Amino acid sequence: MLGSAVTRVEDRRLVTGQGRFLDDLGADALAAAFVRSPHAHALVLDVDASDSVDVEGLVAVYTWEDLPGRAAQPIPVSLPHPGLIAPRTGYALANGEVNHLGEPVVMVVARDRYIAEDAAERIRVTYEPLAPVVGIEAARHAETRVHDDVPDNVAGVIRQECGDVDAALAAAPHVLDLNLDIERSMAAPLEGRGVLARVGEDGRLVIHTSTQVPHAVRAVVAHLLGLADADVDVVTPDIGGAFGLKGVRPWPEEILVPLAARLLRQPVKWVEDRRENFIASAQERAQRQHVRVGFDDTGRVLGYDIDICHDIGAYSQYGLVVSQNTSSHLLGPYAVPAKRATVTALYTNLVMVAPYRGAGRPEAVFAVERMMDRVADHLGMDRAAVREVNLIPTDQLPYGHGFRGQDGREVVYDSGDYAGALKALKDLVDWDDFEGLRAAARREGRTVGIGLAAYVENTGLGPYEGARVHLAPNGRVSVATGITSQGQGHETVLAQVVASELGVALGDVDVTTGDTRGIRYGVGTYASRGAVVAGSAVARAARKIKERALQLAADALEADPDDLELVDGVVRVKGTPSVALPLRTVAALSNPLRYSFDEEARNASRFARALAEDQPPLADEAAPGLESLAFHSPVRSTFANGIHAVVVETDPRTAEIRILRYCVVHDCGRVINPLIVEGQIHGGVAQGVGGSLYERMAYDQDGQLLNASFMDFLMPYATEVPPHIEIDHLESPSPLNPLGVKGAGEAGVIPAAAAIASAIEDAEGFRIEAMPLSPDGLFRLRQLFAAG
Numbered sequence: 001m002l003g004s005a006v007t008r009v010e011d012r013r014l015v016t017g018q019g020r021f022l023d024d025l026g027a028d029a030l031a032a033a034f035v036r037s038p039h040a041h042a043l044v045l046d047v048d049a050s051d052s053v054d055v056e057g058l059v060a061v062y063t064w065e066d067l068p069g070r071a072a073q074p075i076p077v078s079l080p081h082p083g084l085i086a087p088r089t090g091y092a093l094a095n096g097e098v099n100h101l102g103e104p105v106v107m108v109v110a111r112d113r114y115i116a117e118d119a120a121e122r123i124r125v126t127y128e129p130l131a132p133v134v135g136i137e138a139a140r141h142a143e144t145r146v147h148d149d150v151p152d153n154v155a156g157v158i159r160q161e162c163g164d165v166d167a168a169l170a171a172a173p174h175v176l177d178l179n180l181d182i183e184r185s186m187a188a189p190l191e192g193r194g195v196l197a198r199v200g201e202d203g204r205l206v207i208h209t210s211t212q213v214p215h216a217v218r219a220v221v222a223h224l225l226g227l228a229d230a231d232v233d234v235v236t237p238d239i240g241g242a243f244g245l246k247g248v249r250p251w252p253e254e255i256l257v258p259l260a261a262r263l264l265r266q267p268v269k270w271v272e273d274r275r276e277n278f279i280a281s282a283q284e285r286a287q288r289q290h291v292r293v294g295f296d297d298t299g300r301v302l303g304y305d306i307d308i309c310h311d312i313g314a315y316s317q318y319g320l321v322v323s324q325n326t327s328s329h330l331l332g333p334y335a336v337p338a339k340r341a342t343v344t345a346l347y348t349n350l351v352m353v354a355p356y357r358g359a360g361r362p363e364a365v366f367a368v369e370r371m372m373d374r375v376a377d378h379l380g381m382d383r384a385a386v387r388e389v390n391l392i393p394t395d396q397l398p399y400g401h402g403f404r405g406q407d408g409r410e411v412v413y414d415s416g417d418y419a420g421a422l423k424a425l426k427d428l429v430d431w432d433d434f435e436g437l438r439a440a441a442r443r444e445g446r447t448v449g450i451g452l453a454a455y456v457e458n459t460g461l462g463p464y465e466g467a468r469v470h471l472a473p474n475g476r477v478s479v480a481t482g483i484t485s486q487g488q489g490h491e492t493v494l495a496q497v498v499a500s501e502l503g504v505a506l507g508d509v510d511v512t513t514g515d516t517r518g519i520r521y522g523v524g525t526y527a528s529r530g531a532v533v534a535g536s537a538v539a540r541a542a543r544k545i546k547e548r549a550l551q552l553a554a555d556a557l558e559a560d561p562d563d564l565e566l567v568d569g570v571v572r573v574k575g576t577p578s579v580a581l582p583l584r585t586v587a588a589l590s591n592p593l594r595y596s597f598d599e600e601a602r603n604a605s606r607f608a609r610a611l612a613e614d615q616p617p618l619a620d621e622a623a624p625g626l627e628s629l630a631f632h633s634p635v636r637s638t639f640a641n642g643i644h645a646v647v648v649e650t651d652p653r654t655a656e657i658r659i660l661r662y663c664v665v666h667d668c669g670r671v672i673n674p675l676i677v678e679g680q681i682h683g684g685v686a687q688g689v690g691g692s693l694y695e696r697m698a699y700d701q702d703g704q705l706l707n708a709s710f711m712d713f714l715m716p717y718a719t720e721v722p723p724h725i726e727i728d729h730l731e732s733p734s735p736l737n738p739l740g741v742k743g744a745g746e747a748g749v750i751p752a753a754a755a756i757a758s759a760i761e762d763a764e765g766f767r768i769e770a771m772p773l774s775p776d777g778l779f780r781l782r783q784l785f786a787a788g
């Protein structure tokens, strides 16, 4: 069952319109709408709601002054970091100042959304606009400040160094400098954010929210509203994409909507519209990178010094996690003896940066892989050959990287075969035959190019994930875990894990994700951790059930548990398959309460013997039922790796860029479900193509977003994404978890921009140093190149 390409059990429900998304819930709820800042930077002088009071159906208007207790404090930093020297976060509603377009200033609650929006329009907010800081250069020169008390706009700095970098660069026969740029982009899930809150008759607050992290939302929102965790339930309905955006904990709206529901004692709902998603959620990427690299005549990199400025937007609610990810991924699969990296996180008056699929890793790969291409170009070497020279040999794994990760410990690559991956990719894309193809294309007047980029990615982050597994007397197994599903197919893969551990049919397993009522402790879905942490927790919980089932069956069959095996849902004596008990009977006999009506269970149980021997019906310390709770807490991250190759064609007249082939070799350890992993890679590559060729946040100098709609923000359609993404799976099992798995959910996007830039550069013959690159950008580069 593990390793099988099982089709996704959730898809029938989802593709037949039976999914229940946030907006399908709460038909009886009041609606919330927000007055949001039209300025990137301004003082809020006055809020006048007097014109809205006669709007029929208006229920309440809230400003910052109306927020009680901790709800009026700045939103806590969710992931503190020692490098965060000037943490600044926003308030649930603006407290006298707004620092980005779309920041919520007033919340309006009304009978329905139309009324709420009408009332919101009548509220007059008086602003005093301040000079905004837009973009990295403006932040760096700090003529204006985002936060008055942060004079240099520096939120934090992450410095990492190992080896003698200055000596390595001074001694290197060749030294090159690169200046690279990656623009802001965003996740743009098809379903935006949304929250529905209601207070039950028992006084419990139930929050439905489209989140990746229900337990974290419960913890922070309960804290801010002055409630105990135990008084709050957080439930995630079906989620139409999240890509990191819904991992923020909590969003202002996740504080405000429950607060209103409590104050009004009525259910309240808010569903984000597309414009709000563009201007008021989170974005990512946004880095300017300077790379200095020293290398020898064979292409071996002797040292590098990478300096990165990262625009993190107005607030550091997420700590420095994206900057940190970039920093600790600036090595890739290469052994570099001396390296230094400085990432400076800068405040700007744009919406905050929060992880977006890849979360700082695509930027790191861009720096490292563009560097490798430049080394090759300088020496006139084959680009794959330069990489070969620098790869970490397999026998050096586990490999200490030298840099530290978010947890402050040294990054250690646990397993992999980097040379094997490169070889597999060269075979898959016919790397060595490409010159023939290029010549043939040239004869037809066509321009083609090939590029590649490798990555190593930490996946399966802690601190833990849990699973509760229950095998019922009807033979069905239910599983509850704290991760949530946004399209990753967790219902299927977690069922596969249970089915393979317990030998039951996949169809007999029901998986519930993202519901704090199902499991008290949980963490959530992000950082490609589901397979590693939830998968391992489920495996552990299922193994506990198996152990208990074998014990119970051994009692009933008067056999030794070591002589029993669990096959196809039946516990049987090894070598004597006729002496057997179905698992569901074992489940029934595990609960003495059933003996009064369930004859099969009574007969099979130790009940009669127990009475005869004057023993309690349950063996000492045993719990009734076949139920277990288990957690997996990884000792450290496990490192997936891979390498992509892209073949592009660029139009000599229109500068249109077309992807002809997209090849992926990846290694996520043991694959639970290859079909799902391939789907994840396809989705990731599609986002990588979007981020490389189409998607950018077009802010003007006032911090206004000029393309805040899908008319103007270009997402690739099926017509732009290569129809056949060719994939080769390698499997280097991780030694760090019981399943040997590593994450796969972000792998598709991580090297995409670097690989596509490499291919365009190869086609055009001049340097590509900034992404995304649209046809007009390529056209301008051609003109610059032609002008020398």
Ligand code: MCN
Pocket (backbone or CB within 6 Å): 241, 242, 243, 244, 356, 357, 358, 459, 486, 487, 488, 489, 490, 493, 494, 525, 526, 527, 528, 529, 530, 531, 532, 535, 668, 669, 670, 671, 672, 673, 674, 676, 677, 680, 683, 741, 742, 743, 744, 745, 746
């Ligand atoms: N898998 C597997 N075998 C492996 C590794 C993974 O079968 N060795 C399966 C997993 O069981 C899971 C899927 O592949 O069903 C992705 O696994 P994993 O890498 O563990 O990632 P998560 O489940 O933690 O999902 C998070 C990841 C991230 S971080 C983002 S962002 C992302 C992504 O997944 N957002 C997504 N994929 C997405 N897919 C959809 N449709 N929507 C999103 O918002």
